[in-house]
Amino acid sequence: MTDTDLTTMNAALSRLTSDESVLRLSETEAEQKSGYQAPTEEGLGERMIMNMGPQHPSTHGVLRLVLELDGETITRSKPVIGYLHTGMEKTGEELTYLQGATNVTRMDYAAPLFNELVFSLAVEELLGLEVPDRGQWIRMLMCELNRMTSHLLFMATNGMDLGAVGMMLYGWREREEVLRFFEAVTGLRMNHNYIRPGGVAADLPDGWDEELSAILDVIPDRLAEFDLLMTGQPIWRERLQGVGVITAEEALSLGATGPILRSTGYAWDLRRDQPYLKYDQVEFDVIVGTFGDCFDRYAIRLAEIRESMHIVRQIIDKMPEGDYRSQDKKVTPPPRARIDESMEALIHHFKIFTEGFKVPEGEVYVAVESPRGELGCYIVSDGSSHPFRMHIRGPSFVNLQTLPHLMKDAFLADTVAIISSVDPIMGEVDR
Amino acid sequence: MSEAETPSIDEAAGVEGSAEAASPSPELLHGVPVSDSRGQVVLHPSRDEYVGLVALLRESGYWICVDLCGVDYLGYGPQRNLPAGVTAERFEVVVGILNHTDRTRLRLRVQVPESDAQVSTLFHLHPSVENPEREVFDMFGIQFKGHPDMTRILMPDEWIGHPLRKDYELGAIPVQFKGASTRR
Numbered sequence: 001m002t003d004t005d006l007t008t009m010n011a012a013l014s015r016l017t018s019d020e021s022v023l024r025l026s027e028t029e030a031e032q033k034s035g036y037q038a039p040t041e042e043g044l045g046e047r048m049i050m051n052m053g054p055q056h057p058s059t060h061g062v063l064r065l066v067l068e069l070d071g072e073t074i075t076r077s078k079p080v081i082g083y084l085h086t087g088m089e090k091t092g093e094e095l096t097y098l099q100g101a102t103n104v105t106r107m108d109y110a111a112p113l114f115n116e117l118v119f120s121l122a123v124e125e126l127l128g129l130e131v132p133d134r135g136q137w138i139r140m141l142m143c144e145l146n147r148m149t150s151h152l153l154f155m156a157t158n159g160m161d162l163g164a165v166g167m168m169l170y171g172w173r174e175r176e177e178v179l180r181f182f183e184a185v186t187g188l189r190m191n192h193n194y195i196r197p198g199g200v201a202a203d204l205p206d207g208w209d210e211e212l213s214a215i216l217d218v219i220p221d222r223l224a225e226f227d228l229l230m231t232g233q234p235i236w237r238e239r240l241q242g243v244g245v246i247t248a249e250e251a252l253s254l255g256a257t258g259p260i261l262r263s264t265g266y267a268w269d270l271r272r273d274q275p276y277l278k279y280d281q282v283e284f285d286v287i288v289g290t291f292g293d294c295f296d297r298y299a300i301r302l303a304e305i306r307e308s309m310h311i312v313r314q315i316i317d318k319m320p321e322g323d324y325r326s327q328d329k330k331v332t333p334p335p336r337a338r339i340d341e342s343m344e345a346l347i348h349h350f351k352i353f354t355e356g357f358k359v360p361e362g363e364v365y366v367a368v369e370s371p372r373g374e375l376g377c378y379i380v381s382d383g384s385s386h387p388f389r390m391h392i393r394g395p396s397f398v399n400l401q402t403l404p405h406l407m408k409d410a411f412l413a414d415t416v417a418i419i420s421s422v423d424p425i426m427g428e429v430d431r
Numbered sequence: 432m433s434e435a436e437t438p439s440i441d442e443a444a445g446v447e448g449s450a451e452a453a454s455p456s457p458e459l460l461h462g463v464p465v466s467d468s469r470g471q472v473v474l475h476p477s478r479d480e481y482v483g484l485v486a487l488l489r490e491s492g493y494w495i496c497v498d499l500c501g502v503d504y505l506g507y508g509p510q511r512n513l514p515a516g517v518t519a520e521r522f523e524v525v526v527g528i529l530n531h532t533d534r535t536r537l538r539l540r541v542q543v544p545e546s547d548a549q550v551s552t553l554f555h556l557h558p559s560v561e562n563p564e565r566e567v568f569d570m571f572g573i574q575f576k577g578h579p580d581m582t583r584i585l586m587p588d589e590w591i592g593h594p595l596r597k598d599y600e601l602g603a604i605p606v607q608f609k610g611a612s613t614r615r
Contacts, residue, residue, distance in 0.1 A: 006490055016558045024580040027588050082585040089570075090595055125469050252494045255559025266531075273534050361509045364469050365498070365527055365538060376498050378525060382508050389595075393498040393527075401562055430585060 004249055004266075012249035021408035023049075023068050023076035030066045030080070037068075045070060052415065054083045060157065060419065061426030065403070072412050077404045081397075084430035092390035096356025097123050100387065102193045104377075107392055108428035109190060110153050113139075113146040114370040115392070115428075116195035121276065122366040122377040123197040126359050129331065132323040133278075135199035140277045141315045142194065143368075144308040145182070148219075149175045150371035151301045151308075154423050155226060158298060161420040162239050164230060174222050177215050184211065198332050199325025209316050216309055223305060231299065240295035244406035244418040247292060254405065255398040258373025259304070260422065263289035263296035270369035282314045294421040301423075304371075331357050356385035372396050372423060394428035461487065464514035473538045475517045481541050482551045488528060489556055493537065496557035498527035501567040505597040513540075521545040522573055526553070526560075549574035570595035 025033065030049065037047040053064035062083035068076040092103050104119045105112040117139055124131065131139075152175040159167020179189040184205055186192040194201050230236045246256070248264035261268055269286040271279040287303040289296025325332050333352045334345040361383040367376040373395030380389040399422050406418045458465050463476040463484060476484045485496070502523045504511065511519050522543040529536050543550055552575040553560045564575045565584040572593040575581060583590060592599055 004494065009489075009494060013556070013558070017555055022580075026582050082583075082587070085585040087594055090601075128469075253558050255495060255497060255557070257495075257497070268531055273531070274536075362468055362512060363473075363502075363525075364471065365525075365536075367497070367536075374497055376527070378498065378500055378527075380502055380507075384508075388507060389502045391498075391500040391502075391525075393500075397562060397566075398497075398559060401559060 008249050012247060012253050016250060016253050021076055022404045023066055023078040025066060060424055063424060063426055069412060074407045074410050074412060077407050079400050079403050081429050084426045088431045089391055092387055096385045097197055097359055098356050101196050104392060105191045105193055107394060107431055108425045110425050111146050111150040111371050112191050113142050113195055114368060114375050117143055118366055118368045118375050118377040120195050120197045122364055122379045123359060125364045125366055126362055126379060126381050129198060129326055129328060131199050131326055133320045134322040135324045136277045137315055137319050138200050138204060138324055139195055141312060144311045145178050147308045147371045148305050149178045151305045154301050158420045161416045167229060174219055177218060181211060181215060203324045212316060216313060226302060237295060239417055240298060241293055243294045243410060243414050244421055245293045246402060246406055250405060254402050256402050257395055259297050259300045260399055260402060262287060263300055264292035265290050270367055270374060276368055282311050284311050294417050297421040358383060358385050370395055373399060392431060394431060396424040396428045400424050400429060464517055466512055466514045468512060471538060473540055475514055475540055478541060478550050485553055486556055492530045492532050493528040494531060495529050496526060496553060496559050497529050499560045499563035500525050501571040501573055503571055503597045518542060522548060522571060524550055543573055548572055549576055551576045552578040554578055
């Protein structure tokens with residue numbers, strides 16, 4: 001963590017609140033004003049207001065940007081979101097705690113296991129439930145693998161956005177290796193509903209460690225190829241270095257977390273600084289950048305893949321034996337075999353899946369480090385089997401606020417590089 | 432699943448606790464009533480104290496405002512976990528702030544009455560709340576005074592109602608397409 005003091009924080013604050021980079025137009029105003037804008041008396045020269053997205057291949061889904069241009073330079077901009085809003089927080093109030101994981105997993109679809117994890121941790125915190133060691137280690141294993149797939153996806157899309165089209169195929173190929181492992185463990189490649197309140201849905205399959213070791217042996221060479229293809233290439237560096245620069249103080253004031261904050265040299269990682277699961281028992285480095293530009297954000301993610309592999313190797317060695325989910329009969333359904341021989345077990349199973357289990361009243365906020373930053377879950381329970389309020393603090397939603405500041409005075413051609421380096425997942429932004 | 436270690440309540444409670452005659456004096460932290468929720472520290476400032484408190488905490492190292500959300504407590508059955516002296520209102524604005532230096536997290540719960548659903552914005556202290564406050568406005572109809580862009584964020588501009596309110600009618604809404612006849 002770097003030192004920052006109130007003076008620099010206040011300087012950043014006054015820069016950010018002076019309203020020089022955010023174009024605050026409502027949707028209708030933006031429509032009316034789009035196109036050429038004649039010079040005004042307030043000293044603004046000729047400008048052009050342009051709309052980018054929501055259906056643009058490089059906007060990672062349905063992000064829309066309203067840009068104010070002075071020639072080729074962006075003066076002000078504003079991200080317009082909500083095109084993917086499906087009311088998932090409202091839906092969450094209608095689903096039982098057991099069903100809740102299926103809902104949240106669809107928010108950040110590139111890192112679904114983190115959503116399930118943070119939701120389950122919050123529910124367990126309310127229940128006062130302790131998950132057995134093996135369950136926690138499995139969760140950690142799956143999450144670190146998921147961090148790798150998410151960052152590999154970033155490598156693919158970031159490369160594609162910048163014209164390194166081959167990268168798209170390589171990123172997806174490596175991601176596929178890990179997704180195949182996910183399929184073997186959870187049955188699905190995405191939206192797993194694997195981490196549930198009380199533990200995980202199923203134990204790891206036989207031979208999981210060999211399968212995983214095989215994957216871990218392949219990927220380092222492929223990452224070296226990435227380095228060859230991109231990291232050292234002058235074209236790649238030209239496109240990214242010094243583009244979309246942000247300082248640590250600005251990032252903090254804008255609530256940015258994850259690789260965006262760390263790219264400024266500010267070492268903050270919840271896995272190390274507020275450890276959850278068993279992160280205090282594995283060794284890993286928190287990767288930080290120096291300049292806070294697009295290149296640092298790219299390099300951090302690439303290094304974090306390696307760091308995650310380092311953690312996964314340790315987990316393979318340390319994976320304990322035991323239960324993979326809590327044996328608390330209130331939240332865990334009876335084993336399949338019991339259902340065949342016991343009427344009570346059948347009723348119990350039925351009740352858990354229809355009525356759900358009751359969670360004591362209270363409110364709790366839990367945060368984990370997702371590939372995009374702090375992923376938080378705030379649950380208010382009224383003692384019933386549904387959350388009274390379920391709020392997800394999506395890192396992409398908050399990180400998007402940095403966009404106008406990153407794009408200030410950048411060239412139009414750099415917008416795509418900058419959007420890509422923030423790595424927003426619109427499912428999580430709009431929820 | 433351990434949260435941040437919580438600051439000891441005794442050491443910070445040095446602020447004067449002028450006990451009101453009517454209610455038993457509540458425990459204070461940073462000058463406002465404090466409660467504990469599953470080991471997490473929750474502050475309960477009034478709407479008037481709220482911005483001042485966040486400014487004070489910001490100066491003492493809570494650089495980042497990580498989360499801001501709303502809760503509608505309409506129809507909430509059980510007794511709410513509020514310290515003595517805090518009157519429960521229909522809405523709550525819940526703010527999470529984080530101190531990186533001593534790695535502590537604080538949560539602020541501000542009571543917002545239904546009849547006057549507005550609070551002051553934190554934008555001038557933490558620009559990070561711009562989108563979250565817009566979301567709370569969009570979803571709950573709570574106005575943030577002084578916010579530079581108090582518009583809807585997730586729902587369309589012309590939308591009527593605030594979907595996350597508990598009395599918002601759930602049901603099927605006919606899908607409308609511009610310029611298309613609705614007849615199938």
